[in-house]
Each structure stands twice: as C-alpha cells, then as structure tokens.
Amino acid sequence: MLHLRQRVLSHLLSAAPHPSTSILLPFQRLLSAAASAISPNPSFAVEEYLVSTCGLTRAQALKASAKLSHLKSPAKPDAVLAFLAGLGLSGADVAAVVARDPQILCAKVETTLSPIVAGLTGLGLSNAEIARLVSLAPAHFRCRSVVSKLEYYLPLFGPIDNLLRPLKHVLRSDLERVVKPNVKLLAECGLSACEIARLFIGAPRMFTAKPGRVLAMVACAEGIGVPRGSGMFRQALHAVSYISEDKIAAKVDYLKKTFRWSDAEVGIAVSKGPFILARSKDMLKRRSDFLISEVGLQPAYIAHCPAMLTYSLEGRLRPRYYVVKFLKENGLLEHGRGYYTTLVKTEKVFMEKFICPHKEAAPHLAEDYAAACKGEVPARFRFT
Incomplete structure (x- = not known):
C-alpha cells in the first residue's frame, strides 16, 4: 500500500492535469484509503519526505522541517499534494509552494482546502487562476477568509490579474476595519471606483494603511496644492503615500534649487505633476542639466509642463x-x-x-x- 501511495503521488505531480474540482475526489479517496493502511510511524522522516516526495532541495527541506516536526505520517501531506496536483500545479510549482509555506501540508483537504476552492470557483475563478493564487500566496490561500476578501475585491478591481501585484497586501489587510473605511474615504474625496482601484494597485501599502494615515495623505496632497476632485489628486496621493512630510519639504527645496524655480513655480510644477516628488534626485538633476543647459528651456516653461520630466x-x-x-x-x-x-x-x-x-x-x-x-x-x- 505504501508503494501504491508513492506511485500515485509521483504520477499526479508529474502529470499535473487540469480537472474540475469534482475530479479531485477520486484521487483524495484513493490516497485516503492508502493512508488508512499506514499507521502513524514514529520514525517518519519529514526532511526526507520533503526532498523525495515534495521536490525540495536539502537546504529547503531542512528549514521547512522545523515547522513540520509534529507530523508522524505522510497521510495528510499526501492528500494535500494530490489536491494541489489536481488544481494543475506542476511538481516544480508544488515544491515552490511547500518551500514558501510548509504548513500547507498540514491543511485539511476536505474541511479547509476543498471548501475554499469551491468558494473561489463560485466567484468565477478558473482552476488555473486558483493555482496562480496558491503559488503566489499559499499561506493566505489556506485561510477561509480568502473567499470573502476576493468576493469584495473582484468587483472593485476587475479581473484577478489586476490583483496579482498587490495580492499579499490584499489578503493580509483587515477588510472591515481598514480597507472598506479607506475606500469610503477616498470615494468621499471624489475618486471613482476605477481610480481607487488604480491607486491601490499602484500603491499597495494603502491596503494596510489605517484610515487615519490615509486621511493624513489626503491632507498632504491638498497641502502641496492638489485639491480633492482634481485630475491629479489620485497621482498626488500615490506620490505622498511613499514619502514623509519632511522628505516632501526637502524634495520641494531640491526642485527649487535644481530647476531654478520660484516658490510659485515649484507650486505650479508639483500641482500639475505631483509624481515628480517620487523621482530620484539624480534623475531630476540630469533632466535639469539637459533641459535648461542644453535645450535652453526657461524654468517657468518646465514648471508648466512637468510631465516632460517623466520621459526617458x-x-x-x-x-x-x-x-x-x-x-x-x-x-x-x-x-x-x-x-x-x-x-x-x-x-x-x-x-x-x-x-x-x-x-x-x-x-x-x-x-x-x-x-x-x-x-x-x-x-x-x-x-x-
């Protein structure tokens, strides 16, 4: 029976088919039957299992085994591996997932993983999309809250591809106490749902920023001359989300010196192009040298057209x-x-x-x- 289990797992991980969720059940039952004939083995070697069955390197297995020392048999990990293979993850994908989150091998397939996949499928996600979700955020995938969070985010952000970049921020954020209040605040500032989604995708830290911090960002954006409701407000929030007020003040002084701007001119430039606050000093200096010294543009002209500072x-x-x-x-x-x-x-x-x-x-x-x-x-x- 042990030999049969190993052969089944080897076949599943190497073939990595793409069946529907229901097709996973025969695999799980077969492994469950095989596992039932295997009593807990005090000498079960977790590290060796991670190498020979999961495909981890020896160094990865040594690190991961510390989190799995309580395992006494391969029954539960076997079921998880079969489940992941059934979603379409290849052997290399599974190895990467286990290396990143060894405790996924302890997840209960029937009471945890299967209901989660069923919930995500109900939201319209395909097996391939769910497999990508597992690969990118395995620790979050085994938490049931992933379904309710994506149920909220998908209508806001559209296709799941839009969520892949900020995925970790999305899944670890507190939906009720952080995200929803922030979305409401930004909507009250005049941002559309599309603009809010673009802002969160471009500045993922806003997913986890407390509402008080976002309110401070709004005040900072208004302080640099970009009022709520203006076309540049979203970009202003994006810029100030990465910079403290002290650094913004220092950057403004640097812009005045580098581009020979007056207080009024730097105000015009920042209000028209708040994104320049996030540009490096070296990048700004090289463009100043070229535009003023070589092209011969007047500082006031550059201040009124700050977008040119973003071009290569x-x-x-x-x-x-x-x-x-x-x-x-x-x-x-x-x-x-x-x-x-x-x-x-x-x-x-x-x-x-x-x-x-x-x-x-x-x-x-x-x-x-x-x-x-x-x-x-x-x-x-x-x-x-």
Whole structure:
C-alpha cells in the first residue's frame, strides 16, 4: 500500500492535469484509503519526505522541517499534494509552494482546502487562476477568509490579474476595519471606483494603511496644492503615500534649487505633476542639466509642463530634441514650434509628423533618429 501511495503521488505531480474540482475526489479517496493502511510511524522522516516526495532541495527541506516536526505520517501531506496536483500545479510549482509555506501540508483537504476552492470557483475563478493564487500566496490561500476578501475585491478591481501585484497586501489587510473605511474615504474625496482601484494597485501599502494615515495623505496632497476632485489628486496621493512630510519639504527645496524655480513655480510644477516628488534626485538633476543647459528651456516653461520630466532622457528627450533642432536649422520646421508638443506625441505620430515627411530632403533622418534612440548619437544629423 505504501508503494501504491508513492506511485500515485509521483504520477499526479508529474502529470499535473487540469480537472474540475469534482475530479479531485477520486484521487483524495484513493490516497485516503492508502493512508488508512499506514499507521502513524514514529520514525517518519519529514526532511526526507520533503526532498523525495515534495521536490525540495536539502537546504529547503531542512528549514521547512522545523515547522513540520509534529507530523508522524505522510497521510495528510499526501492528500494535500494530490489536491494541489489536481488544481494543475506542476511538481516544480508544488515544491515552490511547500518551500514558501510548509504548513500547507498540514491543511485539511476536505474541511479547509476543498471548501475554499469551491468558494473561489463560485466567484468565477478558473482552476488555473486558483493555482496562480496558491503559488503566489499559499499561506493566505489556506485561510477561509480568502473567499470573502476576493468576493469584495473582484468587483472593485476587475479581473484577478489586476490583483496579482498587490495580492499579499490584499489578503493580509483587515477588510472591515481598514480597507472598506479607506475606500469610503477616498470615494468621499471624489475618486471613482476605477481610480481607487488604480491607486491601490499602484500603491499597495494603502491596503494596510489605517484610515487615519490615509486621511493624513489626503491632507498632504491638498497641502502641496492638489485639491480633492482634481485630475491629479489620485497621482498626488500615490506620490505622498511613499514619502514623509519632511522628505516632501526637502524634495520641494531640491526642485527649487535644481530647476531654478520660484516658490510659485515649484507650486505650479508639483500641482500639475505631483509624481515628480517620487523621482530620484539624480534623475531630476540630469533632466535639469539637459533641459535648461542644453535645450535652453526657461524654468517657468518646465514648471508648466512637468510631465516632460517623466520621459526617458536617452529614449525620448534627447533624440527628439536633436530631430527638432535639425529640422529648424534646415528650414524644415517653423521655429515657433514648442519642444514639449513633440514629446507628448506617441512614437507613431512623431514619425508621421516629423520624420516621414522629410524622406527626400533628409534621407538619413530616420536612421539618425533610430541611432539616437539607442544612445548612438551621431555628431550631428546628416543633411544631403
């Protein structure tokens, strides 16, 4: 019977089929029957089981076995492994899950795991989606609250793919005392359900932030000149969620010094683009040097168009500047055309407006622009 158990497990973990939940039952019953013939064995070697049956490395098994020292037989872990294989997890997937959460092997299949899977299936999740959930958050998966939490989050966030990035924050948050009050507060600040979802996905820590902390973020966003209900309010909250008020004040001073902004100008820049508060000093300094010293833009112009500070220096700011400069110097573009208007255009539109019309007059322009986008900036754009 022991030999049969090992053969069944080996087959399940190597094949990793994708049956419905109901198909798991024959596997569980077979293993249960096999396990019933095996009495608790005081000499059951957990570490060896983790290596030979679960596929862990020796180092992983040594670490995991400390949490499973109470196991006296393979009956319960065998049932869990069969269950995971039935969801479609491969042997490698199962090994990763057990290494991350060894105690999942102690979960009760019939009274815990099966009802959870049934609940998630009832929410519309497929076996493949449930398997991904297990792989990403095994410790949370074996808690029954996972069903009620996803029942709340799925309508708010849409497809489960939207929840994968902040999944750990989602599942460990206190739904009633933290998340729901925060969602209500943000809605009262004028954010739509879609905006709230985007904010939480971009700033997962807001899932676990106490309502008082979120209220402080709202006040901070308003303090930097972004009022509730404005188009930038969500981005302002995202920015201040990562930075303390002291660091925000220090960043504002740095922006004034680096871009030569007055108090009014830095206020305009931050209110229009609160995301610049989250940019590194090195990134800001390099763009300041280029935009002011090389392109020759006025500080006030940059303050009114802070979005240009988010573009790649090598991939967009510099190459497009060289194109515009070349076109103006050779009479192919009116001198009054603003630099910022060329930055905001998509790559396709930029090519259609500034590259393709000049194929005859400047046959090397597309080639030189492509080289510039790769950092291979020629000494000057050729004109023949």
